[in-house]
Amino acid sequence: MAKIARYPSLLPFTGKVDGPTARAASAAPAKQDKDHALWREKSLRRLFTIGHIEHENELEQSTRDHIVRESMEVLRSNDRGGYTVPAEGLYPFQWNWDSAIVAAGWAVFDELRAWKELETLFSDQWKDGMVASINFHKFSKTYFPGPEIWGTPENPSKTSGISQPPVAALSARFMYEHTAHPVEAKQKIEDLFPKILAWHRWWYKARDPNNTGVVAILHPWESGMDNSPAWDESMTFPIDPTLPPYERQDLTHVNANMRPTKDTYDRYLTLLYRFKRENFYDPDKLYEISPFRVTDLCVNSILFRANRDLRWLALQLGKTDAVAEIEGWLDNGFEGFKKLWDEEAGLFKCQDQITGKLEDAAISAAFLPLFAGVATREQAARLVENLSTWLKHVKYSVPSLDPQDPRFEQLRYWRGPIWLIINWMISNGLRHYGYDELADRIRNDSIELTNKAGLREYFDPVTGDGAGGTKFSWTAAMCLAWLDRNAVIAIGHKMSGHKDYLN
Ligand code: GLC
Numbered sequence: 001m002a003k004i005a006r007y008p009s010l011l012p013f014t015g016k017v018d019g020p021t022a023r024a025a026s027a028a029p030a031k032q033d034k035d036h037a038l039w040r041e042k043s044l045r046r047l048f049t050i051g052h053i054e055h056e057n058e059l060e061q062s063t064r065d066h067i068v069r070e071s072m073e074v075l076r077s078n079d080r081g082g083y084t085v086p087a088e089g090l091y092p093f094q095w096n097w098d099s100a101i102v103a104a105g106w107a108v109f110d111e112l113r114a115w116k117e118l119e120t121l122f123s124d125q126w127k128d129g130m131v132a133s134i135n136f137h138k139f140s141k142t143y144f145p146g147p148e149i150w151g152t153p154e155n156p157s158k159t160s161g162i163s164q165p166p167v168a169a170l171s172a173r174f175m176y177e178h179t180a181h182p183v184e185a186k187q188k189i190e191d192l193f194p195k196i197l198a199w200h201r202w203w204y205k206a207r208d209p210n211n212t213g214v215v216a217i218l219h220p221w222e223s224g225m226d227n228s229p230a231w232d233e234s235m236t237f238p239i240d241p242t243l244p245p246y247e248r249q250d251l252t253h254v255n256a257n258m259r260p261t262k263d264t265y266d267r268y269l270t271l272l273y274r275f276k277r278e279n280f281y282d283p284d285k286l287y288e289i290s291p292f293r294v295t296d297l298c299v300n301s302i303l304f305r306a307n308r309d310l311r312w313l314a315l316q317l318g319k320t321d322a323v324a325e326i327e328g329w330l331d332n333g334f335e336g337f338k339k340l341w342d343e344e345a346g347l348f349k350c351q352d353q354i355t356g357k358l359e360d361a362a363i364s365a366a367f368l369p370l371f372a373g374v375a376t377r378e379q380a381a382r383l384v385e386n387l388s389t390w391l392k393h394v395k396y397s398v399p400s401l402d403p404q405d406p407r408f409e410q411l412r413y414w415r416g417p418i419w420l421i422i423n424w425m426i427s428n429g430l431r432h433y434g435y436d437e438l439a440d441r442i443r444n445d446s447i448e449l450t451n452k453a454g455l456r457e458y459f460d461p462v463t464g465d466g467a468g469g470t471k472f473s474w475t476a477a478m479c480l481a482w483l484d485r486n487a488v489i490a491i492g493h494k495m496s497g498h499k500d501y502l503n
Pocket of ligand 1 (some may be wrong): 091098223
């Protein structure tokens with residue numbers, strides 16, 4: 001119980017953490033301890049903090065109502081019976097973090113369906129706890145590499161052999177906190193909790209065997225930011241000369257200038273075949289043999305935040321052993337993040353675990369430690385300085401790469417474009433540290449982008465044009481759960497439960 005008392009406030013956080021006064025105060029001696037205490041003492045802002053959308057005129061109001069209706073329609077049309085595909089054709093299976101984010105979208109208008117999304121995601125959980133990046137529930141020819149290539153235990157595989165950012169605990173908490181059906185929701189949480197816990201344990205066992213507090217990804221696909229320049233230096237291992245010939249399907253759906261190059265794809269497959277040869281079931285072995293082993297900011301920030309939410313759920317369920325275990329991960333994580341800070345750049349960076357070097361690229365995930373609530377106040381201030389400079393070079397926030405980087409490409413997948421899910425996380429994190437103005441700017445840009453370009457996979461930060469897939473599920477979910485919750489409420493669908501959405 002003593003441990004629980006150290007985290008007194010798990011209520012929605014209402015005060016400002018940061019701002020000039022708070023920053024000055026934190027410059028006092030014993031700063032590290034104070035910073036450490038900061039993440040321990042405060043709960044984070046609610047996942048989907050919303051303010052009122054001031055509709056400037058009738059036209060905008062009706063546009064937003066239209067987008068809300070269309071978002072529900074996109075989720076319904078991408079529903080394959082218990083799971084939602086990210087986009088028809090381009091991504092025909094259940095993707096892990098997509099599904100967890102989409103569950104939050106479903107939750108605002110169909111709670112039962114939202115729980116089902118998470119249940120289906122965990123239905124193919126591996127015995128060792130891993131939840132794979134892709135669950136191949138039904139056959140499809142429109143995606144490569146499909147189940148026949150992955151070659152996990154079953155043939156064809158039921159899942160891919162790697163994981164993706166662990167968002168599920170966040171959605172589970174959100175759904176439990178806002179439920180209209182507390183008794184049923186408690187049951188759902190009772191069932192899901194041990195599965196999510198097992199997955200988080202898997203991350204530490206399989207991807208942090210040396211107990212550094214931060215986990216590795218062994219494939220760029222595991223980060224969710226597949227084609228990020230943060231992997232360029234670590235993706236220079238030799239391409240397997242025995243790679244079987246293959247035909248990419250992504251290029252039949254989307255223009256090649258928006259997608260990874262052939263060279264990059266060859267390396268993705270070099271890793272996949274190597275893992276398959278080394279036997280997917282032995283993660284300890286994979287950790288040792290993978291020529292790609294990187295501490296990624298996206299997975300680690302989400303895992304840290306997910307641990308906080310899992311801890312909150314553990315408290316609701318009275319699982320004190322689990323609370324203590326999760327607190328251990330949080331404490332170690334706080335230490336682990338310290339070595340990802342590049343003081344000169346004023347940014348967090350990913351780290352190549354094989355060479356020990358911080359990756360040079362400044363990517364949007366650099367701001368995700370704000371979402372985790374693991375950044376110190378000084379770090380938050382430097383991040384905000386950097387982000388503000390980035391935004392002088394583009395019209396819309398937040399590009400996936402520093403626009404001043406010569407590798408910046410406004411349309412190529414994770415090398416420049418904007419993803420709404422990352423905008424949501426950064427905006428939520430900024431609000432937590434008290435940078436409301438910047439948080440609002442990101443939210444308003446996101447509204448403008450969807451007004452202008454619709455529910456696209458990602459957006460050009462210079463022109464605001466939509467790119468990649470169309471009728472994209474997680475973009476729709478962001479409109480419902482984050483951007484337009486009050487529009488959802490206005491047109492008659494809403495989650496019940498606590499009404500303090502404004503916190
Ligand atoms: C792309 C993204 C990945 C996402 C998937 C489905 O591969 O890089 O993060 O999960 O599409 O939307």
